[in-house]
Amino acid sequence: MAPIITSIINLKGGVGKTTITLALAHFLAIEHQKRVLVIDLDPQTNATVCLITENEWKERDETGRTLYQLFADQVKGSHRFKPDAAIVRDVSNVGGGVPGLDLLPSSLRLIKVQDRVTQITDFETYEQGPIFALRDALAEYLPYYDHVLIDCPPSLGVVTLNGLAISDSYIIPVVPDTLSLLGVPPILDRVEHFGSRTRRNIRALGIVVSKMRAQTLLHNEMLRRLRDDFVARRYPQIFQTVIPESTRIAEAADVMTPVNTLQQKYGNGGPYEELSALTREYLAYATR
Numbered sequence: 001m002a003p004i005i006t007s008i009i010n011l012k013g014g015v016g017k018t019t020i021t022l023a024l025a026h027f028l029a030i031e032h033q034k035r036v037l038v039i040d041l042d043p044q045t046n047a048t049v050c051l052i053t054e055n056e057w058k059e060r061d062e063t064g065r066t067l068y069q070l071f072a073d074q075v076k077g078s079h080r081f082k083p084d085a086a087i088v089r090d091v092s093n094v095g096g097g098v099p100g101l102d103l104l105p106s107s108l109r110l111i112k113v114q115d116r117v118t119q120i121t122d123f124e125t126y127e128q129g130p131i132f133a134l135r136d137a138l139a140e141y142l143p144y145y146d147h148v149l150i151d152c153p154p155s156l157g158v159v160t161l162n163g164l165a166i167s168d169s170y171i172i173p174v175v176p177d178t179l180s181l182l183g184v185p186p187i188l189d190r191v192e193h194f195g196s197r198t199r200r201n202i203r204a205l206g207i208v209v210s211k212m213r214a215q216t217l218l219h220n221e222m223l224r225r226l227r228d229d230f231v232a233r234r235y236p237q238i239f240q241t242v243i244p245e246s247t248r249i250a251e252a253a254d255v256m257t258p259v260n261t262l263q264q265k266y267g268n269g270g271p272y273e274e275l276s277a278l279t280r281e282y283l284a285y286a287t288r
Helices: 017-030 046-051 054-062 067-076 110-119 133-138 158-164 178-182 184-197 217-231 247-252 262-266 270-286
Strands: 004-008 036-040 101-104 147-151 169-174 203-209
Touching: 004 017, 004 158, 004 270, 017 036, 017 046, 017 101, 017 147, 017 169, 017 247, 017 262, 017 270, 036 046, 046 054, 046 101, 067 110, 067 133, 110 158, 133 158, 158 184, 169 184, 178 184, 178 217, 184 203, 203 217, 203 270, 247 262, 247 270, 262 270
Parallel strands: 004 147, 004 169, 036 101, 036 147, 169 203
Antiparallel strands: none
């Protein structure tokens, strides 16, 4: 069985991209008993250091066991990247590690190598350059998983395109403000262009509204406008579940604090309920 592979994208930082990736991964693995792989393509490495300790990440990065090595190989013509060694099994601070939740870690050094990879890529036809490096490297490993979630950098460059090249679908997290929404049309256009050139049908699974402040007029007005734009067919569907701004979500990122349950990690009532509902909604859309 092929896994369901979803990229999480926005051109703007700070919209809850990593939060949503990590929450979906945890809830899919724990509440729905799915085998999940998180691929962290973002050089900021936020998803990585929320799932493994910084010391483990550094040690892996220094020994060629992060995604930096995959892209460095493309530039240098070497073959050092080994997916089996790079994938970290049973990650997270929940219960000392979640069975079936795995991670392919990122690297801060991706920023450097990204520019050099871009120089050898043909962005019109995508026939030249390492657009399919990730696909080729993971071909024999992906069928092991039920879901693969890809945390993409805030750009539509060659690293993000590597994620899209293996994706069935993508989610756009937005904060309900003007700047955040400006990034949506370029993503829709670029993914459609990439899909048509590479003969892939990459579905826009929907827009997830995060960091919602229900007491502010602006956020409520923007949410209403988003839903109107969906009705007018300017945007893909808007997830019904809205993720509130929450200090508990920020605290949940700390991999050094041991917890035993998702309720402890995300707070009972609080964002736990919304994130659980978001995962059920994601499953409903992704599997239809």
